[in-house]
Amino acid sequence: MISLTKRQMDILKLLLGQTDYMNVKQFAELYEVSERTIRYDLDFIESFLKEYTVPLIRKPGKGIFLDLSPDKASLIRQELLQLSHYVVTKKDLIYMLSIQILLEQNTTLESLAETFQTSKNRVFQYMEKVEELFNHYGVKVEKKPSRGISPVGNELDIRNAFVSLFNEAISSSALSKQYFFQQFDDAIIQLSKRLIKEFENHLSLQFSDDALEELYLILCYQSLRLNNGYLAEYPFVEKREFIKTNDFQVLKDIYKSILQLSLVDDEVVYLLKQVKGAKLSTYPMGDVPFSKQEDAYQITYLFATEVEKRLGINFKQDLEFMNGLMVHLQVALHRLLNHQKIENPLTEQVKYKYRFIYEITRKALLKIEELFHFRLPEEEIAYIAMHLGASYERHSFSGYMPTALVVCGSGLATSSLLATRLKIMLPELKAFGPISMAQIEQYMDDDIDFIISTVPLSIKDYEVVVVNPLLEPEELMNLKNLVFKKTYQKQMDELIRAELPLKDYHELGDLIPMHHIQLHEDVDSWRNAIKRASQSLIEHGFITNQYTHAMIRAVEELGPYMVFIPEVAIVHASSKEGVIKDGASLLVLDKPIPFGDTEKVMVQIIFVICSTKSESDLFIQLVQILEKNNNLELLKASKHIHEILKLNNETAG
Numbered sequence: 237m238i239s240l241t242k243r244q245m246d247i248l249k250l251l252l253g254q255t256d257y258m259n260v261k262q263f264a265e266l267y268e269v270s271e272r273t274i275r276y277d278l279d280f281i282e283s284f285l286k287e288y289t290v291p292l293i294r295k296p297g298k299g300i301f302l303d304l305s306p307d308k309a310s311l312i313r314q315e316l317l318q319l320s321h322y323v324v325t326k327k328d329l330i331y332m333l334s335i336q337i338l339l340e341q342n343t344t345l346e347s348l349a350e351t352f353q354t355s356k357n358r359v360f361q362y363m364e365k366v367e368e369l370f371n372h373y374g375v376k377v378e379k380k381p382s383r384g385i386s387p388v389g390n391e392l393d394i395r396n397a398f399v400s401l402f403n404e405a406i407s408s409s410a411l412s413k414q415y416f417f418q419q420f421d422d423a424i425i426q427l428s429k430r431l432i433k434e435f436e437n438h439l440s441l442q443f444s445d446d447a448l449e450e451l452y453l454i455l456c457y458q459s460l461r462l463n464n465g466y467l468a469e470y471p472f473v474e475k476r477e478f479i480k481t482n483d484f485q486v487l488k489d490i491y492k493s494i495l496q497l498s499l500v501d502d503e504v505v506y507l508l509k510q511v512k513g514a515k516l517s518t519y520p521m522g523d524v525p526f527s528k529q530e531d532a533y534q535i536t537y538l539f540a541t542e543v544e545k546r547l548g549i550n551f552k553q554d555l556e557f558m559n560g561l562m563v564h565l566q567v568a569l570h571r572l573l574n575h576q577k578i579e580n581p582l583t584e585q586v587k588y589k590y591r592f593i594y595e596i597t598r599k600a601l602l603k604i605e606e607l608f609h610f611r612l613p614e615e616e617i618a619y620i621a622m623h624l625g626a627s628y629e630r631h632s633f634s635g636y637m638p639t640a641l642v643v644c645g646s647g648l649a650t651s652s653l654l655a656t657r658l659k660i661m662l663p664e665l666k667a668f669g670p671i672s673m674a675q676i677e678q679y680m681d682d683d684i685d686f687i688i689s690t691v692p693l694s695i696k697d698y699e700v701v702v703v704n705p706l707l708e709p710e711e712l713m714n715l716k717n718l719v720f721k722k723t724y725q726k727q728m729d730e731l732i733r734a735e736l737p738l739k740d741y742h743e744l745g746d747l748i749p750m751h752h753i754q755l756h757e758d759v760d761s762w763r764n765a766i767k768r769a770s771q772s773l774i775e776h777g778f779i780t781n782q783y784t785h786a787m788i789r790a791v792e793e794l795g796p797y798m799v800f801i802p803e804v805a806i807v808h809a810s811s812k813e814g815v816i817k818d819g820a821s822l823l824v825l826d827k828p829i830p831f832g833d834t835e836k837v838m839v840q841i842i843f844v845i846c847s848t849k850s851e852s853d854l855f856i857q858l859v860q861i862l863e864k865n866n867n868l869e870l871l872k873a874s875k876h877i878h879e880i881l882k883l884n885n886e887t888a889g
Contacts, residue, residue, distance in 0.1 A: 240284055241353045243267055244277045245316055248284070251292075252309050257299035272339075272419060273351045276332070279415040288312060296422045329354070330365045331405040337366070337377065337387055338398045338457075339419055341464055344384040373397035391461070391468050392506070398457050399450060400577060407579075413449055420456040427495055428455035434490045435511060439483070441563075447514035454510050458503070459495075468506040478505045487511070513571040516563060532565040535604055542600035543624060549631050557627035564623060568616055580615035584790060584810055587618065588797045589724075590625045595856055597621040614811075638685035638722035642669035643676060643693065644705065654690065654705040661712055665719055685722050688715070725800060742857050744822075745881030748843075751776070752821040753877050762831045762839065763788050766807055769823035769842045779846050782814030787844065796832035796839075801862055803828055803872075804841045806855065811848050820845045820854055824871060841871055860885035 240248070247263060263274045278300060282292040290308055293301045304312075333348055340347075345363075349356040363385075367377045375389040375397045387394050405411040417425060432451050436442055443451065478484050479501055488504045491497065499507070536558055540551040551557055571578055580586075587594050598617050605611055612620075642658065644651040651670040658667055667688070668679060676695070686699040693700045701718065703711045752772045759765045770784040786809035791798070799805045823842045831839035845854050862868055867883045874880045 240280060241277070243269075243353045244280050244284075247274075247277055248281050248312070249316060251281075251300065251302045252313060254301065257295070257301045259299035262299075269350065275418040276351065276415070279412060279418050280410075282414065283410060283412055285312075288315075325410065326362065328409050328411060329358075330362050330369065331401065331409050331411055333359065333362060334366050334369050334401055335398070335405070335416070335419070337385055338394065338401070339460065342384045342386050348385075369401070370397060373400055391466050394466075395454070395457060395461065395468070395506075396576070399454055402450070402453055403577065403579060416453055417456075420460070424456050424459055425452060428452045428459075431455065431490055431494050432511075434494065435487060438486050438490070441516055444515045447516070451510060451514055455507070458506065462503070467500065468502050470502050470505050475501060475505050478508055481508075484508055509570070509574060513567055513574060513576050515567060530566075531569055531608065532562045535565055535569075535608065536562045538604050538607075539600055539620070542603065543596060546596050546600070547628065549628065551624075551627055554627045554630065556630075557623060561620065561623045564619060568612075568619065569610075572610060572612070572616075578613055578615045578619075580618050582622070583615050583618040585794055586621050586625075587614075587808075588790060588794050590621055591798075591800075591855065593625045593628060594618060594621045597624055637664050637666055638719055638726070639666040639668065639683055641676075641679050641682075641684045641687045642667050642671070643673060643687060643689040643691075644670040650690065650705045654703070654707070657705075657707045658688070661707060662715060662719065665715075686718060724797075742861070742885055743881065744861055744883040747854060747857055747861075748820045748822050750877050750881065752819065753880070754822070755824045755874060755877060756826050757823055758826050759829065762791065762805075762829060765823060765825065765829065765831075765839075765842050766791070766844070769807070769821050769844045771821075773819055773821050773844060773846060776819075778815075778817050778819040780814035780816070783809055783846060784814075786810065786813035791832055796837050799831055799837045799839055801859070801868070803839055804843070804862060804868070805831055805839045806843045806845065806858060808845045808847075808855075811846075815846045815848050818847050818854070820858070824874075841868075857885070 247267075251258070260271045260274045260278075263277075264271045267274070278292065278294065282294075285292050285302075288308060288311065290302065290304050290312070293303055295301075302309075329352060332352060336348060336351060337343060345356050345359050348359045352359075363377070363379075370377050370387065373396060374393040375387050378386045378388040380386075387397070402413075402416050406413055406416075429448075429452060432443070432448060432455070484504055487508055488499060491499050491504070491507070537552070539561070540558065543549075544551055568578065570576075594617065597620050601612060601617060601620065642654065644654050655667070655670055658665065668682070668684070671679065673691070673693075676693075680695075684698065686701060687693065687695065688701050688703055690703060690705055692702055699718075701711075701715060703715070707715075754768065754772070757768060759768055766787050767784055770779065770787070773779045774781065774784070787807045790809055791807070796805065798807055821844045823844075825840045825842075828838035828840040831837050843858060845858070847854065861883055862871075864883075864885050864887060870883060871880055
């Protein structure tokens with residue numbers, strides 16, 4: 237539930253009774269606050285109404301209006317009666333205070349209290365947290381009787397603080413993107429959009445949606461700072477490298493033609509840096525015109541060479557991969573060099589669903605990081621792994637498609653219909669048949685991954701999917717999921733074999749000490765299994781309960797992708813979710829249990845691994861041990877911990 241202040245509830249009640257538009261100025265005069273404060277209020281009201289699927293109509297030049305049915309209006313009025321005790325949360329208010337200070341430059345406790353309709357004492361109490369936020373971005377909060385409250389620091393740090401707070405607030409608070417945009421006049425927002433569109437056309441590329449929103453805000457805030465007399469400054473040597481480029485002059489000309497203002501060189505450099513650091517959604521097809529001396533080109537070439545050694549695929553021939561990675565790295569290296577935060581919302585999904593692609597990427601990058609003297613965060617490693625994963629699938633996906641045996645004993649017409657539907661709806665599937673039930677034995681020696689049958693069958697060691705010859709939508713979806721799972725398993729097996737030669741000798745006892753191993757335990761659910769496996773790591777100060785909850789959440793959201801070795805789950809979460817130091821634990825159950833809420837798989841062995849950094853080899857080392865000899869069966873059968881400590885990654889003689 238979105239929290240509303242009393243004034244925000246009063247505004248909403250007024251809107252519920254209106255039959256025509258009201259503008260921001262009218263609200264500001266009515267409640268004796270600034271128009272900016274009303275925009276803050278409307279943003280929270282808009283978020284509140286989304287929970288009831290009611291749009292807040294806001295039309296420039298016309299005003300604000302609610303278009304809703306009498307039933308919805310009645311429902312919201314009833315809800316407002318229950319909301320009298322709600323206030324803006326502490327976290328949200330800290331972000332709002334920080335943003336307001338950055339926007340106004342000089343403000344006071346009284347003004348902030350009035351803007352957010354809270355007490356001066358409450359604002360004062362939260363200022364310490366505001367200062368901590370600012371300090372994180374290299375900015376100080378100055379409090380002087382003569383000037384009030386002001387952000388103080390390098391101009392570039394102040395601007396970076398505003399953009400960083402935007403990204404941080406929308407991901408971890410109730411503040412929306414609209415909340416930030418509503419702090420600026422619509423005219424400057426529209427001019428910013430025109431400018432970026434012109435520059436996209438010049439570069440023949442397109443920025444991602446997130447990047448566009450960030451660039452619009454950067455331009456708006458730059459305009460605000462310039463109007464207040466604050467200028468960015470760069471060392472001459474750094475500035476000179478940008479000034480001599482064609483992009484610099486083009487951007488300067490576009491700015492002047494659209495905003496009717498001439499920017500000083502440092503401000504053009506500032507904008508050019510932001511544009512160069514923005515993520516792309518599309519780029520020119522064909523060869524990207526990179527110089528072979530550029531870091532982005534050299535890193536892409538070296539990376540392709542390294543992963544080729546591991547996977548045996550000539551990635552240099554994949555122009556889509558090479559060009560895409562070069563364009564991505566040009567942006568990534570720029571952000572890295574300028575200390576701009578790299579965010580990747582898919583990092584944990586990549587580490588789960590493409591774990592070996594991620595590991596191969598990480599290891600291939602180690603030499604490159606050493607050669608170029610930088611360290612890539614795990615978010616960036618995940619982005620590069622996504623490029624590699626896409627290329628790998630283009631090369632190998634069809635080769636790893638599973639083979640299905642189709643069984644249908646209902647006559648030629650039914651068999652023909654089923655075969656035709658499978659070809660149309662699952663053209664990538666390799667299917668034998670249809671055959672009758674009497675012919676099944678003839679195919680049992682063939683390389684079959686699963687069986688599709690029109691009647692229930694029980695065949696040892698084979699998964700049977702029973703379908704209607706017409707292939708109902710739900711049946712088709714189940715088949716597609718199974719095809720993906722089997723293909724993924726084959727790819728993982730191949731990747732494991734590709735990675736296994738790159739190893740040193742290690743034993744299970746070297747990776748997991750005795751007091752982190754539990755054998756022959758009995759639990760009633762996969763959630764409790766993860767909790768039990770994590771227990772010793774919590775007790776010995778390796779992780780907190782937060783990490784356990786994060787692992788459970790990962791299984792809930794991503795499914796059992798961590799179960800790629802039969803009956804073994806290797807569970808982990810982000811290092812940011814309560815990891816104190818590197819470690820691992822092992823839980824072996826008496827009998828297998830269903831793992832996951834959907835697409836359940838059976839699991840008897842649960843490993844929990846935790847790492848404070850992205851470069852841990854623990855995952856691969858564990859897999860190397862599990863893949864050797866009959867180590868997996870020994871793990872399941874052993875009665876005593878000392879029997880398994882010597883299990884290692886060497887092939888038995």
